[in-house]
Amino acid sequence: VSNEPRESEDDAASGPVAVTENDEPGDEVVIGFSAPAADHGWMGAITSAAKAEAEKYEDVTLQVAEGTNDVNVQISQIEGFIDQGVDAIVLLPFDGAALTDVALEAMEAGIPVINVDREFTSPFAARATVLGDNYGMGVSAGTYICEQLGDNPDAVVAEIAGIDSLPLTQDRSQGFKDALDDCGLDVDARVAAEFTVESGEEQTANLLSAEPQIDAIWNHDDDQGVGVLAAIENAGRDEFFVVGGAGSANMMREIQDEESVVDATVIYPSTQAADGVKLARLVAQNKTVSDLASIGVPRTVQLYAPVVTADNVEEFLPIGFES
Amino acid sequence: MSQRSALMGPALRMGGLVLALVLLVVVGVATAGERFWSTGNLITVLSLAAVTGVVSIGMTFVITSGGIDLSVGAVVGLASVWASTLSTQYAAEDFGWWVIPLTALAVGLVAGLINGLLVAYGKMPAFMATLAMLAAARGLAEIIAGRRTQIVTVEPFFDVFQSRPLGVPAIVWIFVVVAAAGWFLLNRTTFGRRTVAVGGNPEASRLAGIKIKRHTLYLYGLAGLTAGIGAVILLARTTAGSSTHGTLLELDVIAAVVVGGTLLAGGRGTITGTVLGVLIFSTLTNVFVLNNLDSSVQAIAKGAIIVGAVLLQQWFAARERVTAT
Amino acid sequence: MSQRSALMGPALRMGGLVLALVLLVVVGVATAGERFWSTGNLITVLSLAAVTGVVSIGMTFVITSGGIDLSVGAVVGLASVWASTLSTQYAAEDFGWWVIPLTALAVGLVAGLINGLLVAYGKMPAFMATLAMLAAARGLAEIIAGRRTQIVTVEPFFDVFQSRPLGVPAIVWIFVVVAAAGWFLLNRTTFGRRTVAVGGNPEASRLAGIKIKRHTLYLYGLAGLTAGIGAVILLARTTAGSSTHGTLLELDVIAAVVVGGTLLAGGRGTITGTVLGVLIFSTLTNVFVLNNLDSSVQAIAKGAIIVGAVLLQQWFAARERVTAT
């Protein structure tokens, strides 16, 4: 059994640790946290990393609202936080646009909102924003594929996207397309799964059927990747290589495995919300980010989207999340 | 005596629901104290209940008539998308904010009428006709929205629907008004009487001269209309239209209506019960959030509440039959 | 004549479904040529149909008896999770691969029997009882899985379920065997005939000495069992158990069963029709993917197929009634 009892959650979710004087206890703060339903590994890791981060600080009480994919419910959660008068809110909205208004309301009520991952449509709705780089992910994946196939303009490239209606999916696809354009390739086949194993398997099975010969596949999401790999296995295909997305520990182990079709994955940090919690604490306590010269927490933090390959996988495995 | 029992029955049944709600409130106060029992939080509970509540009123009519509408969630999504397209918003800028709600209502109504046509004139089982509409409306919504969330920027729209007359959000007022109108319609008008009759015995109703096809058409139209109102509320709350709005709403709505005491087989419907059913589920969600509890546990609690409520109703119904003499 | 019409009716109705399937195949060949009409692709279509197909067989029985089971999708998820926990996998390493499918079947069966108890002995409407189970099973699956995808690493399990006897995947064989067994059970055994009787006229069945409650219990147990088999197939296909497995499966399954010609009101059921219904939807998906078409358009097509199929059946049924005199 390979998915052995996991090391404790915080180990899996934290990278190199720099202790600063900011970690000294300050004023007691209550932070409200709301995120979509943890119905897949990455989102689960988001929540557990945020909780683990809050545990580290005795001056932080994290009020976690149940994860939900219903914007109506998520709005009511934020309304609840406003009503309770929490000191800060960390919000990973199911739909950035739909939660903007209630975030604005919170800001107007004097509660700083830290926006994570899916961006609000108004700059006034968040005190600070922590973003992964979705477009950058697409670019990284596309660039990697270009490096491998650049000399073959007829190469067949397939894309297995995530939930199509999310802007982050659209950004990833755009980045991917732009990067491929640069080396004269294009996306020959594209399906969209739903971030679930089952949909990943189903969509990939159909995709493989449709394309008898493929050179490279980019799969947006390593959670659905379990299903993607199963479908590839079921079809007995291996003429291509697969690039993953998000960076699950499982995918990294596949990269280590010589036999596997998986050659690389693009990190999309599952520690974003943990960063959000840290920033929320600093904002609430009126502190500043210690490694910056400027005063105050920055408006936007965009995290780096590195490519993990066999060469550097050892380095990234500790921060890989379990699907 | 028989008159008394005719009044006692429903009263008893309502009693069970009120009891359940009070119990939840007690748990809420006990576990979350002031955080639960504050005006702000109670308004939050009501605001959350508004969409489900409004749509449940329409659904109460459909279920009372012996039908079912699985498409309401998808229609909410479609109406929200249609009412927030760029062209709708341009029109709203030009002509007035009312273009947006009007579009949502019209889309809901038309979708409902199509359901009604299929059920009444196409003689399709309601379950299948509205299942087909569920699939089609979601698909259409995605195509119209191009799978993007459409942000509404028509300020006058929000001036109206995000206002708080007497300190209570407009959307809560909408819920209250729709529920009151629904109660009146079901209990005090010929439309309501026909609905109960059609649900109780369609063939007898037809032979008594009730135009059951036309009435069925209206009923699904009404359900669609309330879905349109639900879309307006969601637009006001989220400031955006999205094809994912209302996902799985139909299940919540049906659960609330039936838990409220409306017979799934038709022939008996109660708006008061529906409102209580909606409030029970939305209070449940609230209590869970306030206590930092897992949504998985909440799902199990929800299942248990459905089972408990329906079994309790059965028990009341049996008792009632005993005392009915 | 009476015999002929008794045989012609179903044949005609099946004819409509076969026609629809042939039409889809023609479209598939015309638009995707060899990519569609290759052994590999046809096996893909069948493999994708396996889960829906197996669960639809159980659902055919439930619907024929006048019931409904909304929980099958959630039960598939729960069974897949339970059968892939670390402890189940350790047990499978120790005792044999069969521990995994056995666990899935047992979980499905028990969930089904609980549904059956609520419906038969608790007298709950099937819609509500299984809606409650839907919520509860999903919640429980999430708790057990801790919302993680549980990867199965028991190789002997895959040796069995990913094998390809005669070049056809084992899961397709499972579908074929379950369908054949279902056909036999429905048409050639007392259990099947009683199922039709219970759906067609429950009171008459009771008076004829059929133990309706016990029979109903068995029926939901059977549906749960097929959900368990569906979970095994999903485990074999995806190599992992997840609480999201089977999301919205119930709607696909019900659509396939009813499009196949089983009466939603009970009293008539057809396994052949169900299999055709399943194949129609899975071929539709395949044709859309092969042509790189939007899944939104597919949703609309699905809605249209449901409407078309049900209306067509109504038309056949009407014709039949005319010729029956």
Next chain:
Amino acid sequence: MRGIVKEFPGARALDGVDLEVRPGEVHCLLGQNGAGKSTLIKTLAGAHQPTAGEILIDGEPVTIADPVAALRLGIATIYQELDVVDGLTVAENIYLGHELASGGVTRRSEAARNTRRLLERLGHGEISPYREVGSLSAAGKQIVSLARALSRDARVVIMDEPSAVLDSEEVGNLHRIVRELVADGVAVVYISHRLEEIRQLGDRITVLKDGRTVAESLVVADTPTDELIKLMTGRSVEYAFPERPGVPAGAEPVLEVEDLALGGVFSDVSLTVRAGEIVGLAGLVGSGRSEILETIYGARRAASGTVRVGGRRLRGGVDAAVAAGIGLCPEERKSQGLLLDEPVYRNITLSTFARTARAGLLDEKAERAAAREQVEALDLRPASVDRHARTLSGGNQQKALLARWLVHGCRVLLLDEPTRGVDVGARAEIYTLIRRLADDGAAVVVVSSEIPEVLGLADRVLVISDGRAVHEGPARDIDEHRVLDLVMEGSVA
């Protein structure tokens, strides 16, 4: 059976009933609607559990916990409501619950063979064992029920109004079977409201009234009909029809039907009914009389022909007919007529609540008042307008339906089997009521399978055979034999 008591929630249906049945006899159960006949036999058949009392077989007390137990004891029952499953074949229906099977797998050809034999014995060898029962007529279904009871090889066969849906030829057939059974030593318990039938067939009679035995095991041959009626009703009632005052010469034609046809069922039906006139449609079951009424009423779409009310052509469906002043009391009271779980007053005002309403707002007070008035006028019992219709007996349900059209104030009343399953006492009241309606100026069309009823009640008779009117004339000028002759000729032609 001794001292059987059966209480339903809220009703004591049986209050100490005794019944003793001997092998080889036809034992008739008689009683008014709601007397408790069906309840009694359901207790015997294991469908209901008695609240008190005991059942003895061969002198041994037994408990009959469920229908299976009854069947095991050799008690087979044909219930009043049709108890077949439409989706199964004839053979499957007959063997439902005791399938011929090996290890759960049905033996189909053997079942078909036996079924064919049973059907031949019933004189219906033409029905295929593989035919779906749903495609049979009501009479055909009754035959299947009979065959099912025979297939059980029972010692006691209970028949609850088996002849209600059968025509006279079929009834003769049924009587032959009953005699055969009796000759084989089987005991038959027979329930019917047709006294003449009981006279032809029965050996002994037990009479029920209000859930009690009022007379036990009377010998049929020694008991005059008058006495039976007196026992049933507690008073003596003439099985008599009200006077025919004759239609005034100048009476306007109210209902005019011309060349009406419905595909495959009937054609060329024309009839005119004047104000104050009762027209009867006589004919065999399945001859299409119900369809004629339903087509006139707009409940079925006519293939051709016109219907005029008061000279104005009727177009559209039922609602147009109702608006024009036509009312229909349908054949199946429960499934086609009543909202069983709604109060009586809402059933009575089902066609008129919109009229009393103002701008769509209901006026329940006016509805109750109108309903109460009719309940009193028709002597509907119990006289509460708030009871649920389900709790009324058959005859009172029929009165409630008539009350609906009385409130509506119909110009044309179509009555389909208005006395089916209604006891003698209530029958006379219903006859009087129908006549009173006609006297008040309504045009009435009555369909009944009991030819004497049509002839006694109507002013004019149409004899229908195979969907065509084969005779029309004053009711006085024709008798039962002539009607039967006409029907026979018609179906030969």
